[in-house]
Amino acid sequence: MPYALCFLLFTIGLYCVVVKKNLVKIVIGLAVMEYAVNLFLIMLGWRTGGTAPIIDKTYIEPGTTGKILDSFINTSVDPLPQALVLTSIVISLGSLALIISICIRIYEKYGTFDITEIRRLRG
Amino acid sequence: MTRLLPAFVAIPLVMAFVLPIFGKKGKSTATVLANLATVTLLILAIASIGKSGVYEVGNWSIRVGIILVLDGLSSLLLLAISVVSAAAMLFSARYMEQYTAKAKYLSLFMLMVAGMNGLVLSGDIFNLFVFLEIASLASYALVGFGCEHEELEASFKYMVLGSIASTFILFGIALVYGNTASLNMACVSKAIQSSGLNPGLAFALALFIVGFGLKAALVPFHAWLPDAHPSAPAPISAMLSGILIKTLGVYALARVVFNVFGVSVQIGWLLVALGVLSMVAGAFLAIGQWDFKRLLAYSSISQIGYVVLGIGLGAILIAEKANPAWASLAILGGLFHLVNHSVYKSLLFLTSGSVEMSTGTRQLKQLGGLAGRMPVTRTACTIASASIAGVPPFSGFWSKLILVIAAVQAHFYWIAAIIVFVSLCTLIMYLKVQRHVFLGELPENLQQVKENRGPMLVAMIFLALLCVFMGLLVIVPSLRANILDPAVKVLTDGPKYWAPILKANMFATEGKIL
Amino acid sequence: MCYNEVNNMEQEQQNSNVIQRGKTSNGVKGMTVIVKTVSSWVKVLIFLFGINIVLFGHLTPGGGFAGGVILASSYVLVMLAFGREFAEENLPLPLASKLDCLGAFMFALVAILGVVFGGSFFLNFLYQKYLPGQPLHLVSAGIIPLANIAIGLKVGASLFLVVLMLSVSCKGSGATGRRPVRSNPPPAGCTGSSPPSAGQI
Numbered sequence: 001m002p003y004a005l006c007f008l009l010f011t012i013g014l015y016c017v018v019v020k021k022n023l024v025k026i027v028i029g030l031a032v033m034e035y036a037v038n039l040f041l042i043m044l045g046w047r048t049g050g051t052a053p054i055i056d057k058t059y060i061e062p063g064t065t066g067k068i069l070d071s072f073i074n075t076s077v078d079p080l081p082q083a084l085v086l087t088s089i090v091i092s093l094g095s096l097a098l099i100i101s102i103c104i105r106i107y108e109k110y111g112t113f114d115i116t117e118i119r120r121l122r123g
Numbered sequence: 124m125t126r127l128l129p130a131f132v133a134i135p136l137v138m139a140f141v142l143p144i145f146g147k148k149g150k151s152t153a154t155v156l157a158n159l160a161t162v163t164l165l166i167l168a169i170a171s172i173g174k175s176g177v178y179e180v181g182n183w184s185i186r187v188g189i190i191l192v193l194d195g196l197s198s199l200l201l202l203a204i205s206v207v208s209a210a211a212m213l214f215s216a217r218y219m220e221q222y223t224a225k226a227k228y229l230s231l232f233m234l235m236v237a238g239m240n241g242l243v244l245s246g247d248i249f250n251l252f253v254f255l256e257i258a259s260l261a262s263y264a265l266v267g268f269g270c271e272h273e274e275l276e277a278s279f280k281y282m283v284l285g286s287i288a289s290t291f292i293l294f295g296i297a298l299v300y301g302n303t304a305s306l307n308m309a310c311v312s313k314a315i316q317s318s319g320l321n322p323g324l325a326f327a328l329a330l331f332i333v334g335f336g337l338k339a340a341l342v343p344f345h346a347w348l349p350d351a352h353p354s355a356p357a358p359i360s361a362m363l364s365g366i367l368i369k370t371l372g373v374y375a376l377a378r379v380v381f382n383v384f385g386v387s388v389q390i391g392w393l394l395v396a397l398g399v400l401s402m403v404a405g406a407f408l409a410i411g412q413w414d415f416k417r418l419l420a421y422s423s424i425s426q427i428g429y430v431v432l433g434i435g436l437g438a439i440l441i442a443e444k445a446n447p448a449w450a451s452l453a454i455l456g457g458l459f460h461l462v463n464h465s466v467y468k469s470l471l472f473l474t475s476g477s478v479e480m481s482t483g484t485r486q487l488k489q490l491g492g493l494a495g496r497m498p499v500t501r502t503a504c505t506i507a508s509a510s511i512a513g514v515p516p517f518s519g520f521w522s523k524l525i526l527v528i529a530a531v532q533a534h535f536y537w538i539a540a541i542i543v544f545v546s547l548c549t550l551i552m553y554l555k556v557q558r559h560v561f562l563g564e565l566p567e568n569l570q571q572v573k574e575n576r577g578p579m580l581v582a583m584i585f586l587a588l589l590c591v592f593m594g595l596l597v598i599v600p601s602l603r604a605n606i607l608d609p610a611v612k613v614l615t616d617g618p619k620y621w622a623p624i625l626k627a628n629m630f631a632t633e634g635k636i637l
Numbered sequence: 638m639c640y641n642e643v644n645n646m647e648q649e650q651q652n653s654n655v656i657q658r659g660k661t662s663n664g665v666k667g668m669t670v671i672v673k674t675v676s677s678w679v680k681v682l683i684f685l686f687g688i689n690i691v692l693f694g695h696l697t698p699g700g701g702f703a704g705g706v707i708l709a710s711s712y713v714l715v716m717l718a719f720g721r722e723f724a725e726e727n728l729p730l731p732l733a734s735k736l737d738c739l740g741a742f743m744f745a746l747v748a749i750l751g752v753v754f755g756g757s758f759f760l761n762f763l764y765q766k767y768l769p770g771q772p773l774h775l776v777s778a779g780i781i782p783l784a785n786i787a788i789g790l791k792v793g794a795s796l797f798l799v800v801l802m803l804s805v806s807c808k809g810s811g812a813t814g815r816r817p818v819r820s821n822p823p824p825a826g827c828t829g830s831s832p833p834s835a836g837q838i
Contacts (some may be wrong), residue, residue: 014230017287027547033290041297054698055161057773081300084249088293090702090792095289097799098263099282104803106269106275118276121350129758140741143734181751181759517639 002043010036023103023113034092038085045078053079125176128191134160135237142230146395150225154216157229157563161209168205171198173605175622192246195609200243203465207365209234211358214473235261240368248296249306255371259285266355277354281362284347288337295330308620312383316618331379339372342401345424353416364423365469368463373430385618387440401428406548415475415485426464433457433526449533454611456525463518467507470586471630481572489515490563497574501561503583506554510590513546518593575604641822658782667720676718683711690796691789705792713796733794740791747783
């Protein structure tokens with residue numbers, strides 16, 4: 001069920017990119033799509049009754065150096081999607097910075113944010 | 124060679140970080156360093172022909188770590204990437220003097236090469252996505268490099284569509300991870316073969332086809348290409364059209380569809396349909412263009428259709444379990460056309476850049492009669508045009524012949540007829556280019572143009588020689604057996620291809636404590 | 638990376654309107670006295686917090702990227718409270734650019750040292766051979782803290798540069814040093830004069 005809502009958020013972002021006429025609104029739609037995918041990726045790691053995958057002193061087996069308790073491994077949420085989402089957020093940050101600066105330069109050149117008027121390339 | 128695999132990614136990345144330090148005063152040092160880097164990559168790529176191996180990054184075993192895999196298809200594409208990037212970098216030594224911030228251009232170029240090399244070598248789906256993003260972001264910035272009106276608009280369109288494609292691909296990867304609990308392509312493939320395609324995985328496959336199809340500019344998803352490729356500086360157009368759409372689009376699509384998911388008849392027909400649509404639409408749209416580079420961009424769409432058609436034909440023949448020689452021939456045609464197209468399309472874009480740098484315009488109606496003034500450019504362009512149109516001794520003829528023979532052999536006569544028809548259209552459009560740019564009479568405002576000198580000519584002559592001699596890759600049996608056949612075998616083996624990798628490494632390190 | 642050589646009358650007026658709106662009531666650049674005082678105290682704390690997140694990245698959530706963002710945000714606070722020129726004097730553009738490259742180069746160096754000392758790219762050579770440390774202390778997990786520091790440096794410098802560059806366009810004609818100018822005149826016929834014979838699919 002949460003996955004379906006995530007997909008709904010994704011389609012809302014896609015709708016925004018396709019329909020809106022303002023450059024900045026298109027960029028916001030793109031950002032909403034990326035949030036939806038990141039959310040989906042994190043929710044994949046959920047385990048019912050799980051705990052955060054951060055190792056503390058209490059989770060290390062006493063007496064050894066660094067062996068982790070089995071109870072921790074059995075109840076912690078999957079940490080791999082969290083690493084994937086971290087990478088994905090960094091990538092979308094870079095992409096968003098680039099696309100916003102291009103929007104600003106387009107405004108300086110064309111004088112408008114409306115995509116129906118920024119149509120010099122056609123045919 | 125396996126120990127040197129990270130060098131393909133590390134050398135351009137380190138160069139990309141070191142070059143911006145040089146700034147404006149050290150421009151020539153930066154250019155020399157960048158050229159050295161691309162030539163080193165070319166030497167490494169030639170040394171990796173025919174070898175294969177798996178490299179575990181950081182000594183982590185396969186189930187938990189990232190691996191770099193070198194096989195026949197990867198080495199073929201590495202060769203194509205290094206050849207085109209070496210030529211484009213040599214060309215841009217003189218061409219990019221028109222722009223300032225050359226050090227930043229070189230750094231972005233190196234990032235793009237690093238991204239493409241990493242994508243071709245990665246054995247992990249998420250790593251493929253990360254390198255795809257690195258290459259895409261670098262190319263978005265490079266398309267808008269000149270900051271004129273059209274370049275910014277083209278860059279914006281390219282960025283929006285490219286980001287949508289990347290988001291689709293990430294969604295697909297998330298679904299694959301959710302269903303198979305692994306990100307390594309070998310483990311995913313094993314899981315999918317044993318469990319079959321449930322609706323989640325089928326949806327992931329659809330998302331992958333749309334995402335990679337957008338990156339490859341197949342026809343329903345091609346809207347960014349005719350704007351982005353003409354607006355970029357000429358060596359970047361050569362790189363984009365020559366290797367970026369092939370690596371990010373066609374290679375990734377082939378890898379995911381053939382090796383990870385396994386082909387079926389429907390997927391094969393889908394690829395054939397996309398290929399035919401791209402070929403025909405691209406050719407028709409290109410004939411009516413009056414801008415040199417825009418015509419070349421539409422022709423790129425058409426030629427990528429050939430490659431996807433060849434691969435799709437092979438997919439249908441593999442899935443129907445027909446004679447395996449037929450499937451191998453179709454895939455050989457597709458892959459050879461991919462390599463050919465990299466060489467001659469980048470040569471065409473480089474010649475158009477040379478013409479633009481001398482005359483200042485790209486419109487066919489304003490050019491004419493440059494044959495006497497720019498002989499080397501003219502010869503290179505003629506060789507490339509003859510090659511792309513399929514005139515006999517040049518390389519393009521052989522790949523189209525192989526595709527036609529494969530289609531006829533498999534009793535798909537209508538596909539063969541379409542291939543021949545689109546080749547005719549390609550010939551028409553390139554005759555138009557030749558007549559308007561080089562033949563005819565010289566207009567008055569172009570009386571003083573001269574040939575360009577130096578590294579630009581060397582790059583164009585290098586690629587032209589390759590165009591002439593690349594037909595030997597299929598004719599000479601030893602070259603074909605070393606370079607092309609391993610690549611074909613990777614795709615025809617399909618999901619069984621991962622078995623040696625898994626067996627060799629996974630069970631050996633099963634007992635290793637992290 | 639762009640030089641706006643066209644200075645239209647409307648655009649200048651528009652831009653000067655933006656500068657007028659950004660000024661406070663007595664015309665001084667930046668924000669009010671309260672904001673300036675508090676931010677000059679708080680910026681150091683934010684910077685320190687960012688360094689904490691970067692250094693303890695292998696023990697607590699965060700790491701290189703999140704810590705780098707916090708480091709950059711301390712400079713962004715200075716930029717918002719005092720105006721762009723103050724932040725630019727504090728950390729000039731060429732220096733930020735070089736720090737950026739230095740951070741990335743350090744990361745690549747750490748990866749390559751894995752080859753030199755251990756034989757595999759990105760090998761955690763400090764953890765496995767030289768300096769294992771004790772788990773859950775600051776000195777543990779090998780090269781990961783070094784990688785975090787490199788990433789924190791790079792991300793901090795990069796985001797500061799990004800915000801600095803984005804704020805340039807609010808300022809007059811928008812021209813500062815390192816923008817490329819196409820010295821060739823723009824190509825003669827490139828204003829989209831292709832006839833609309835082939836429709837747009």
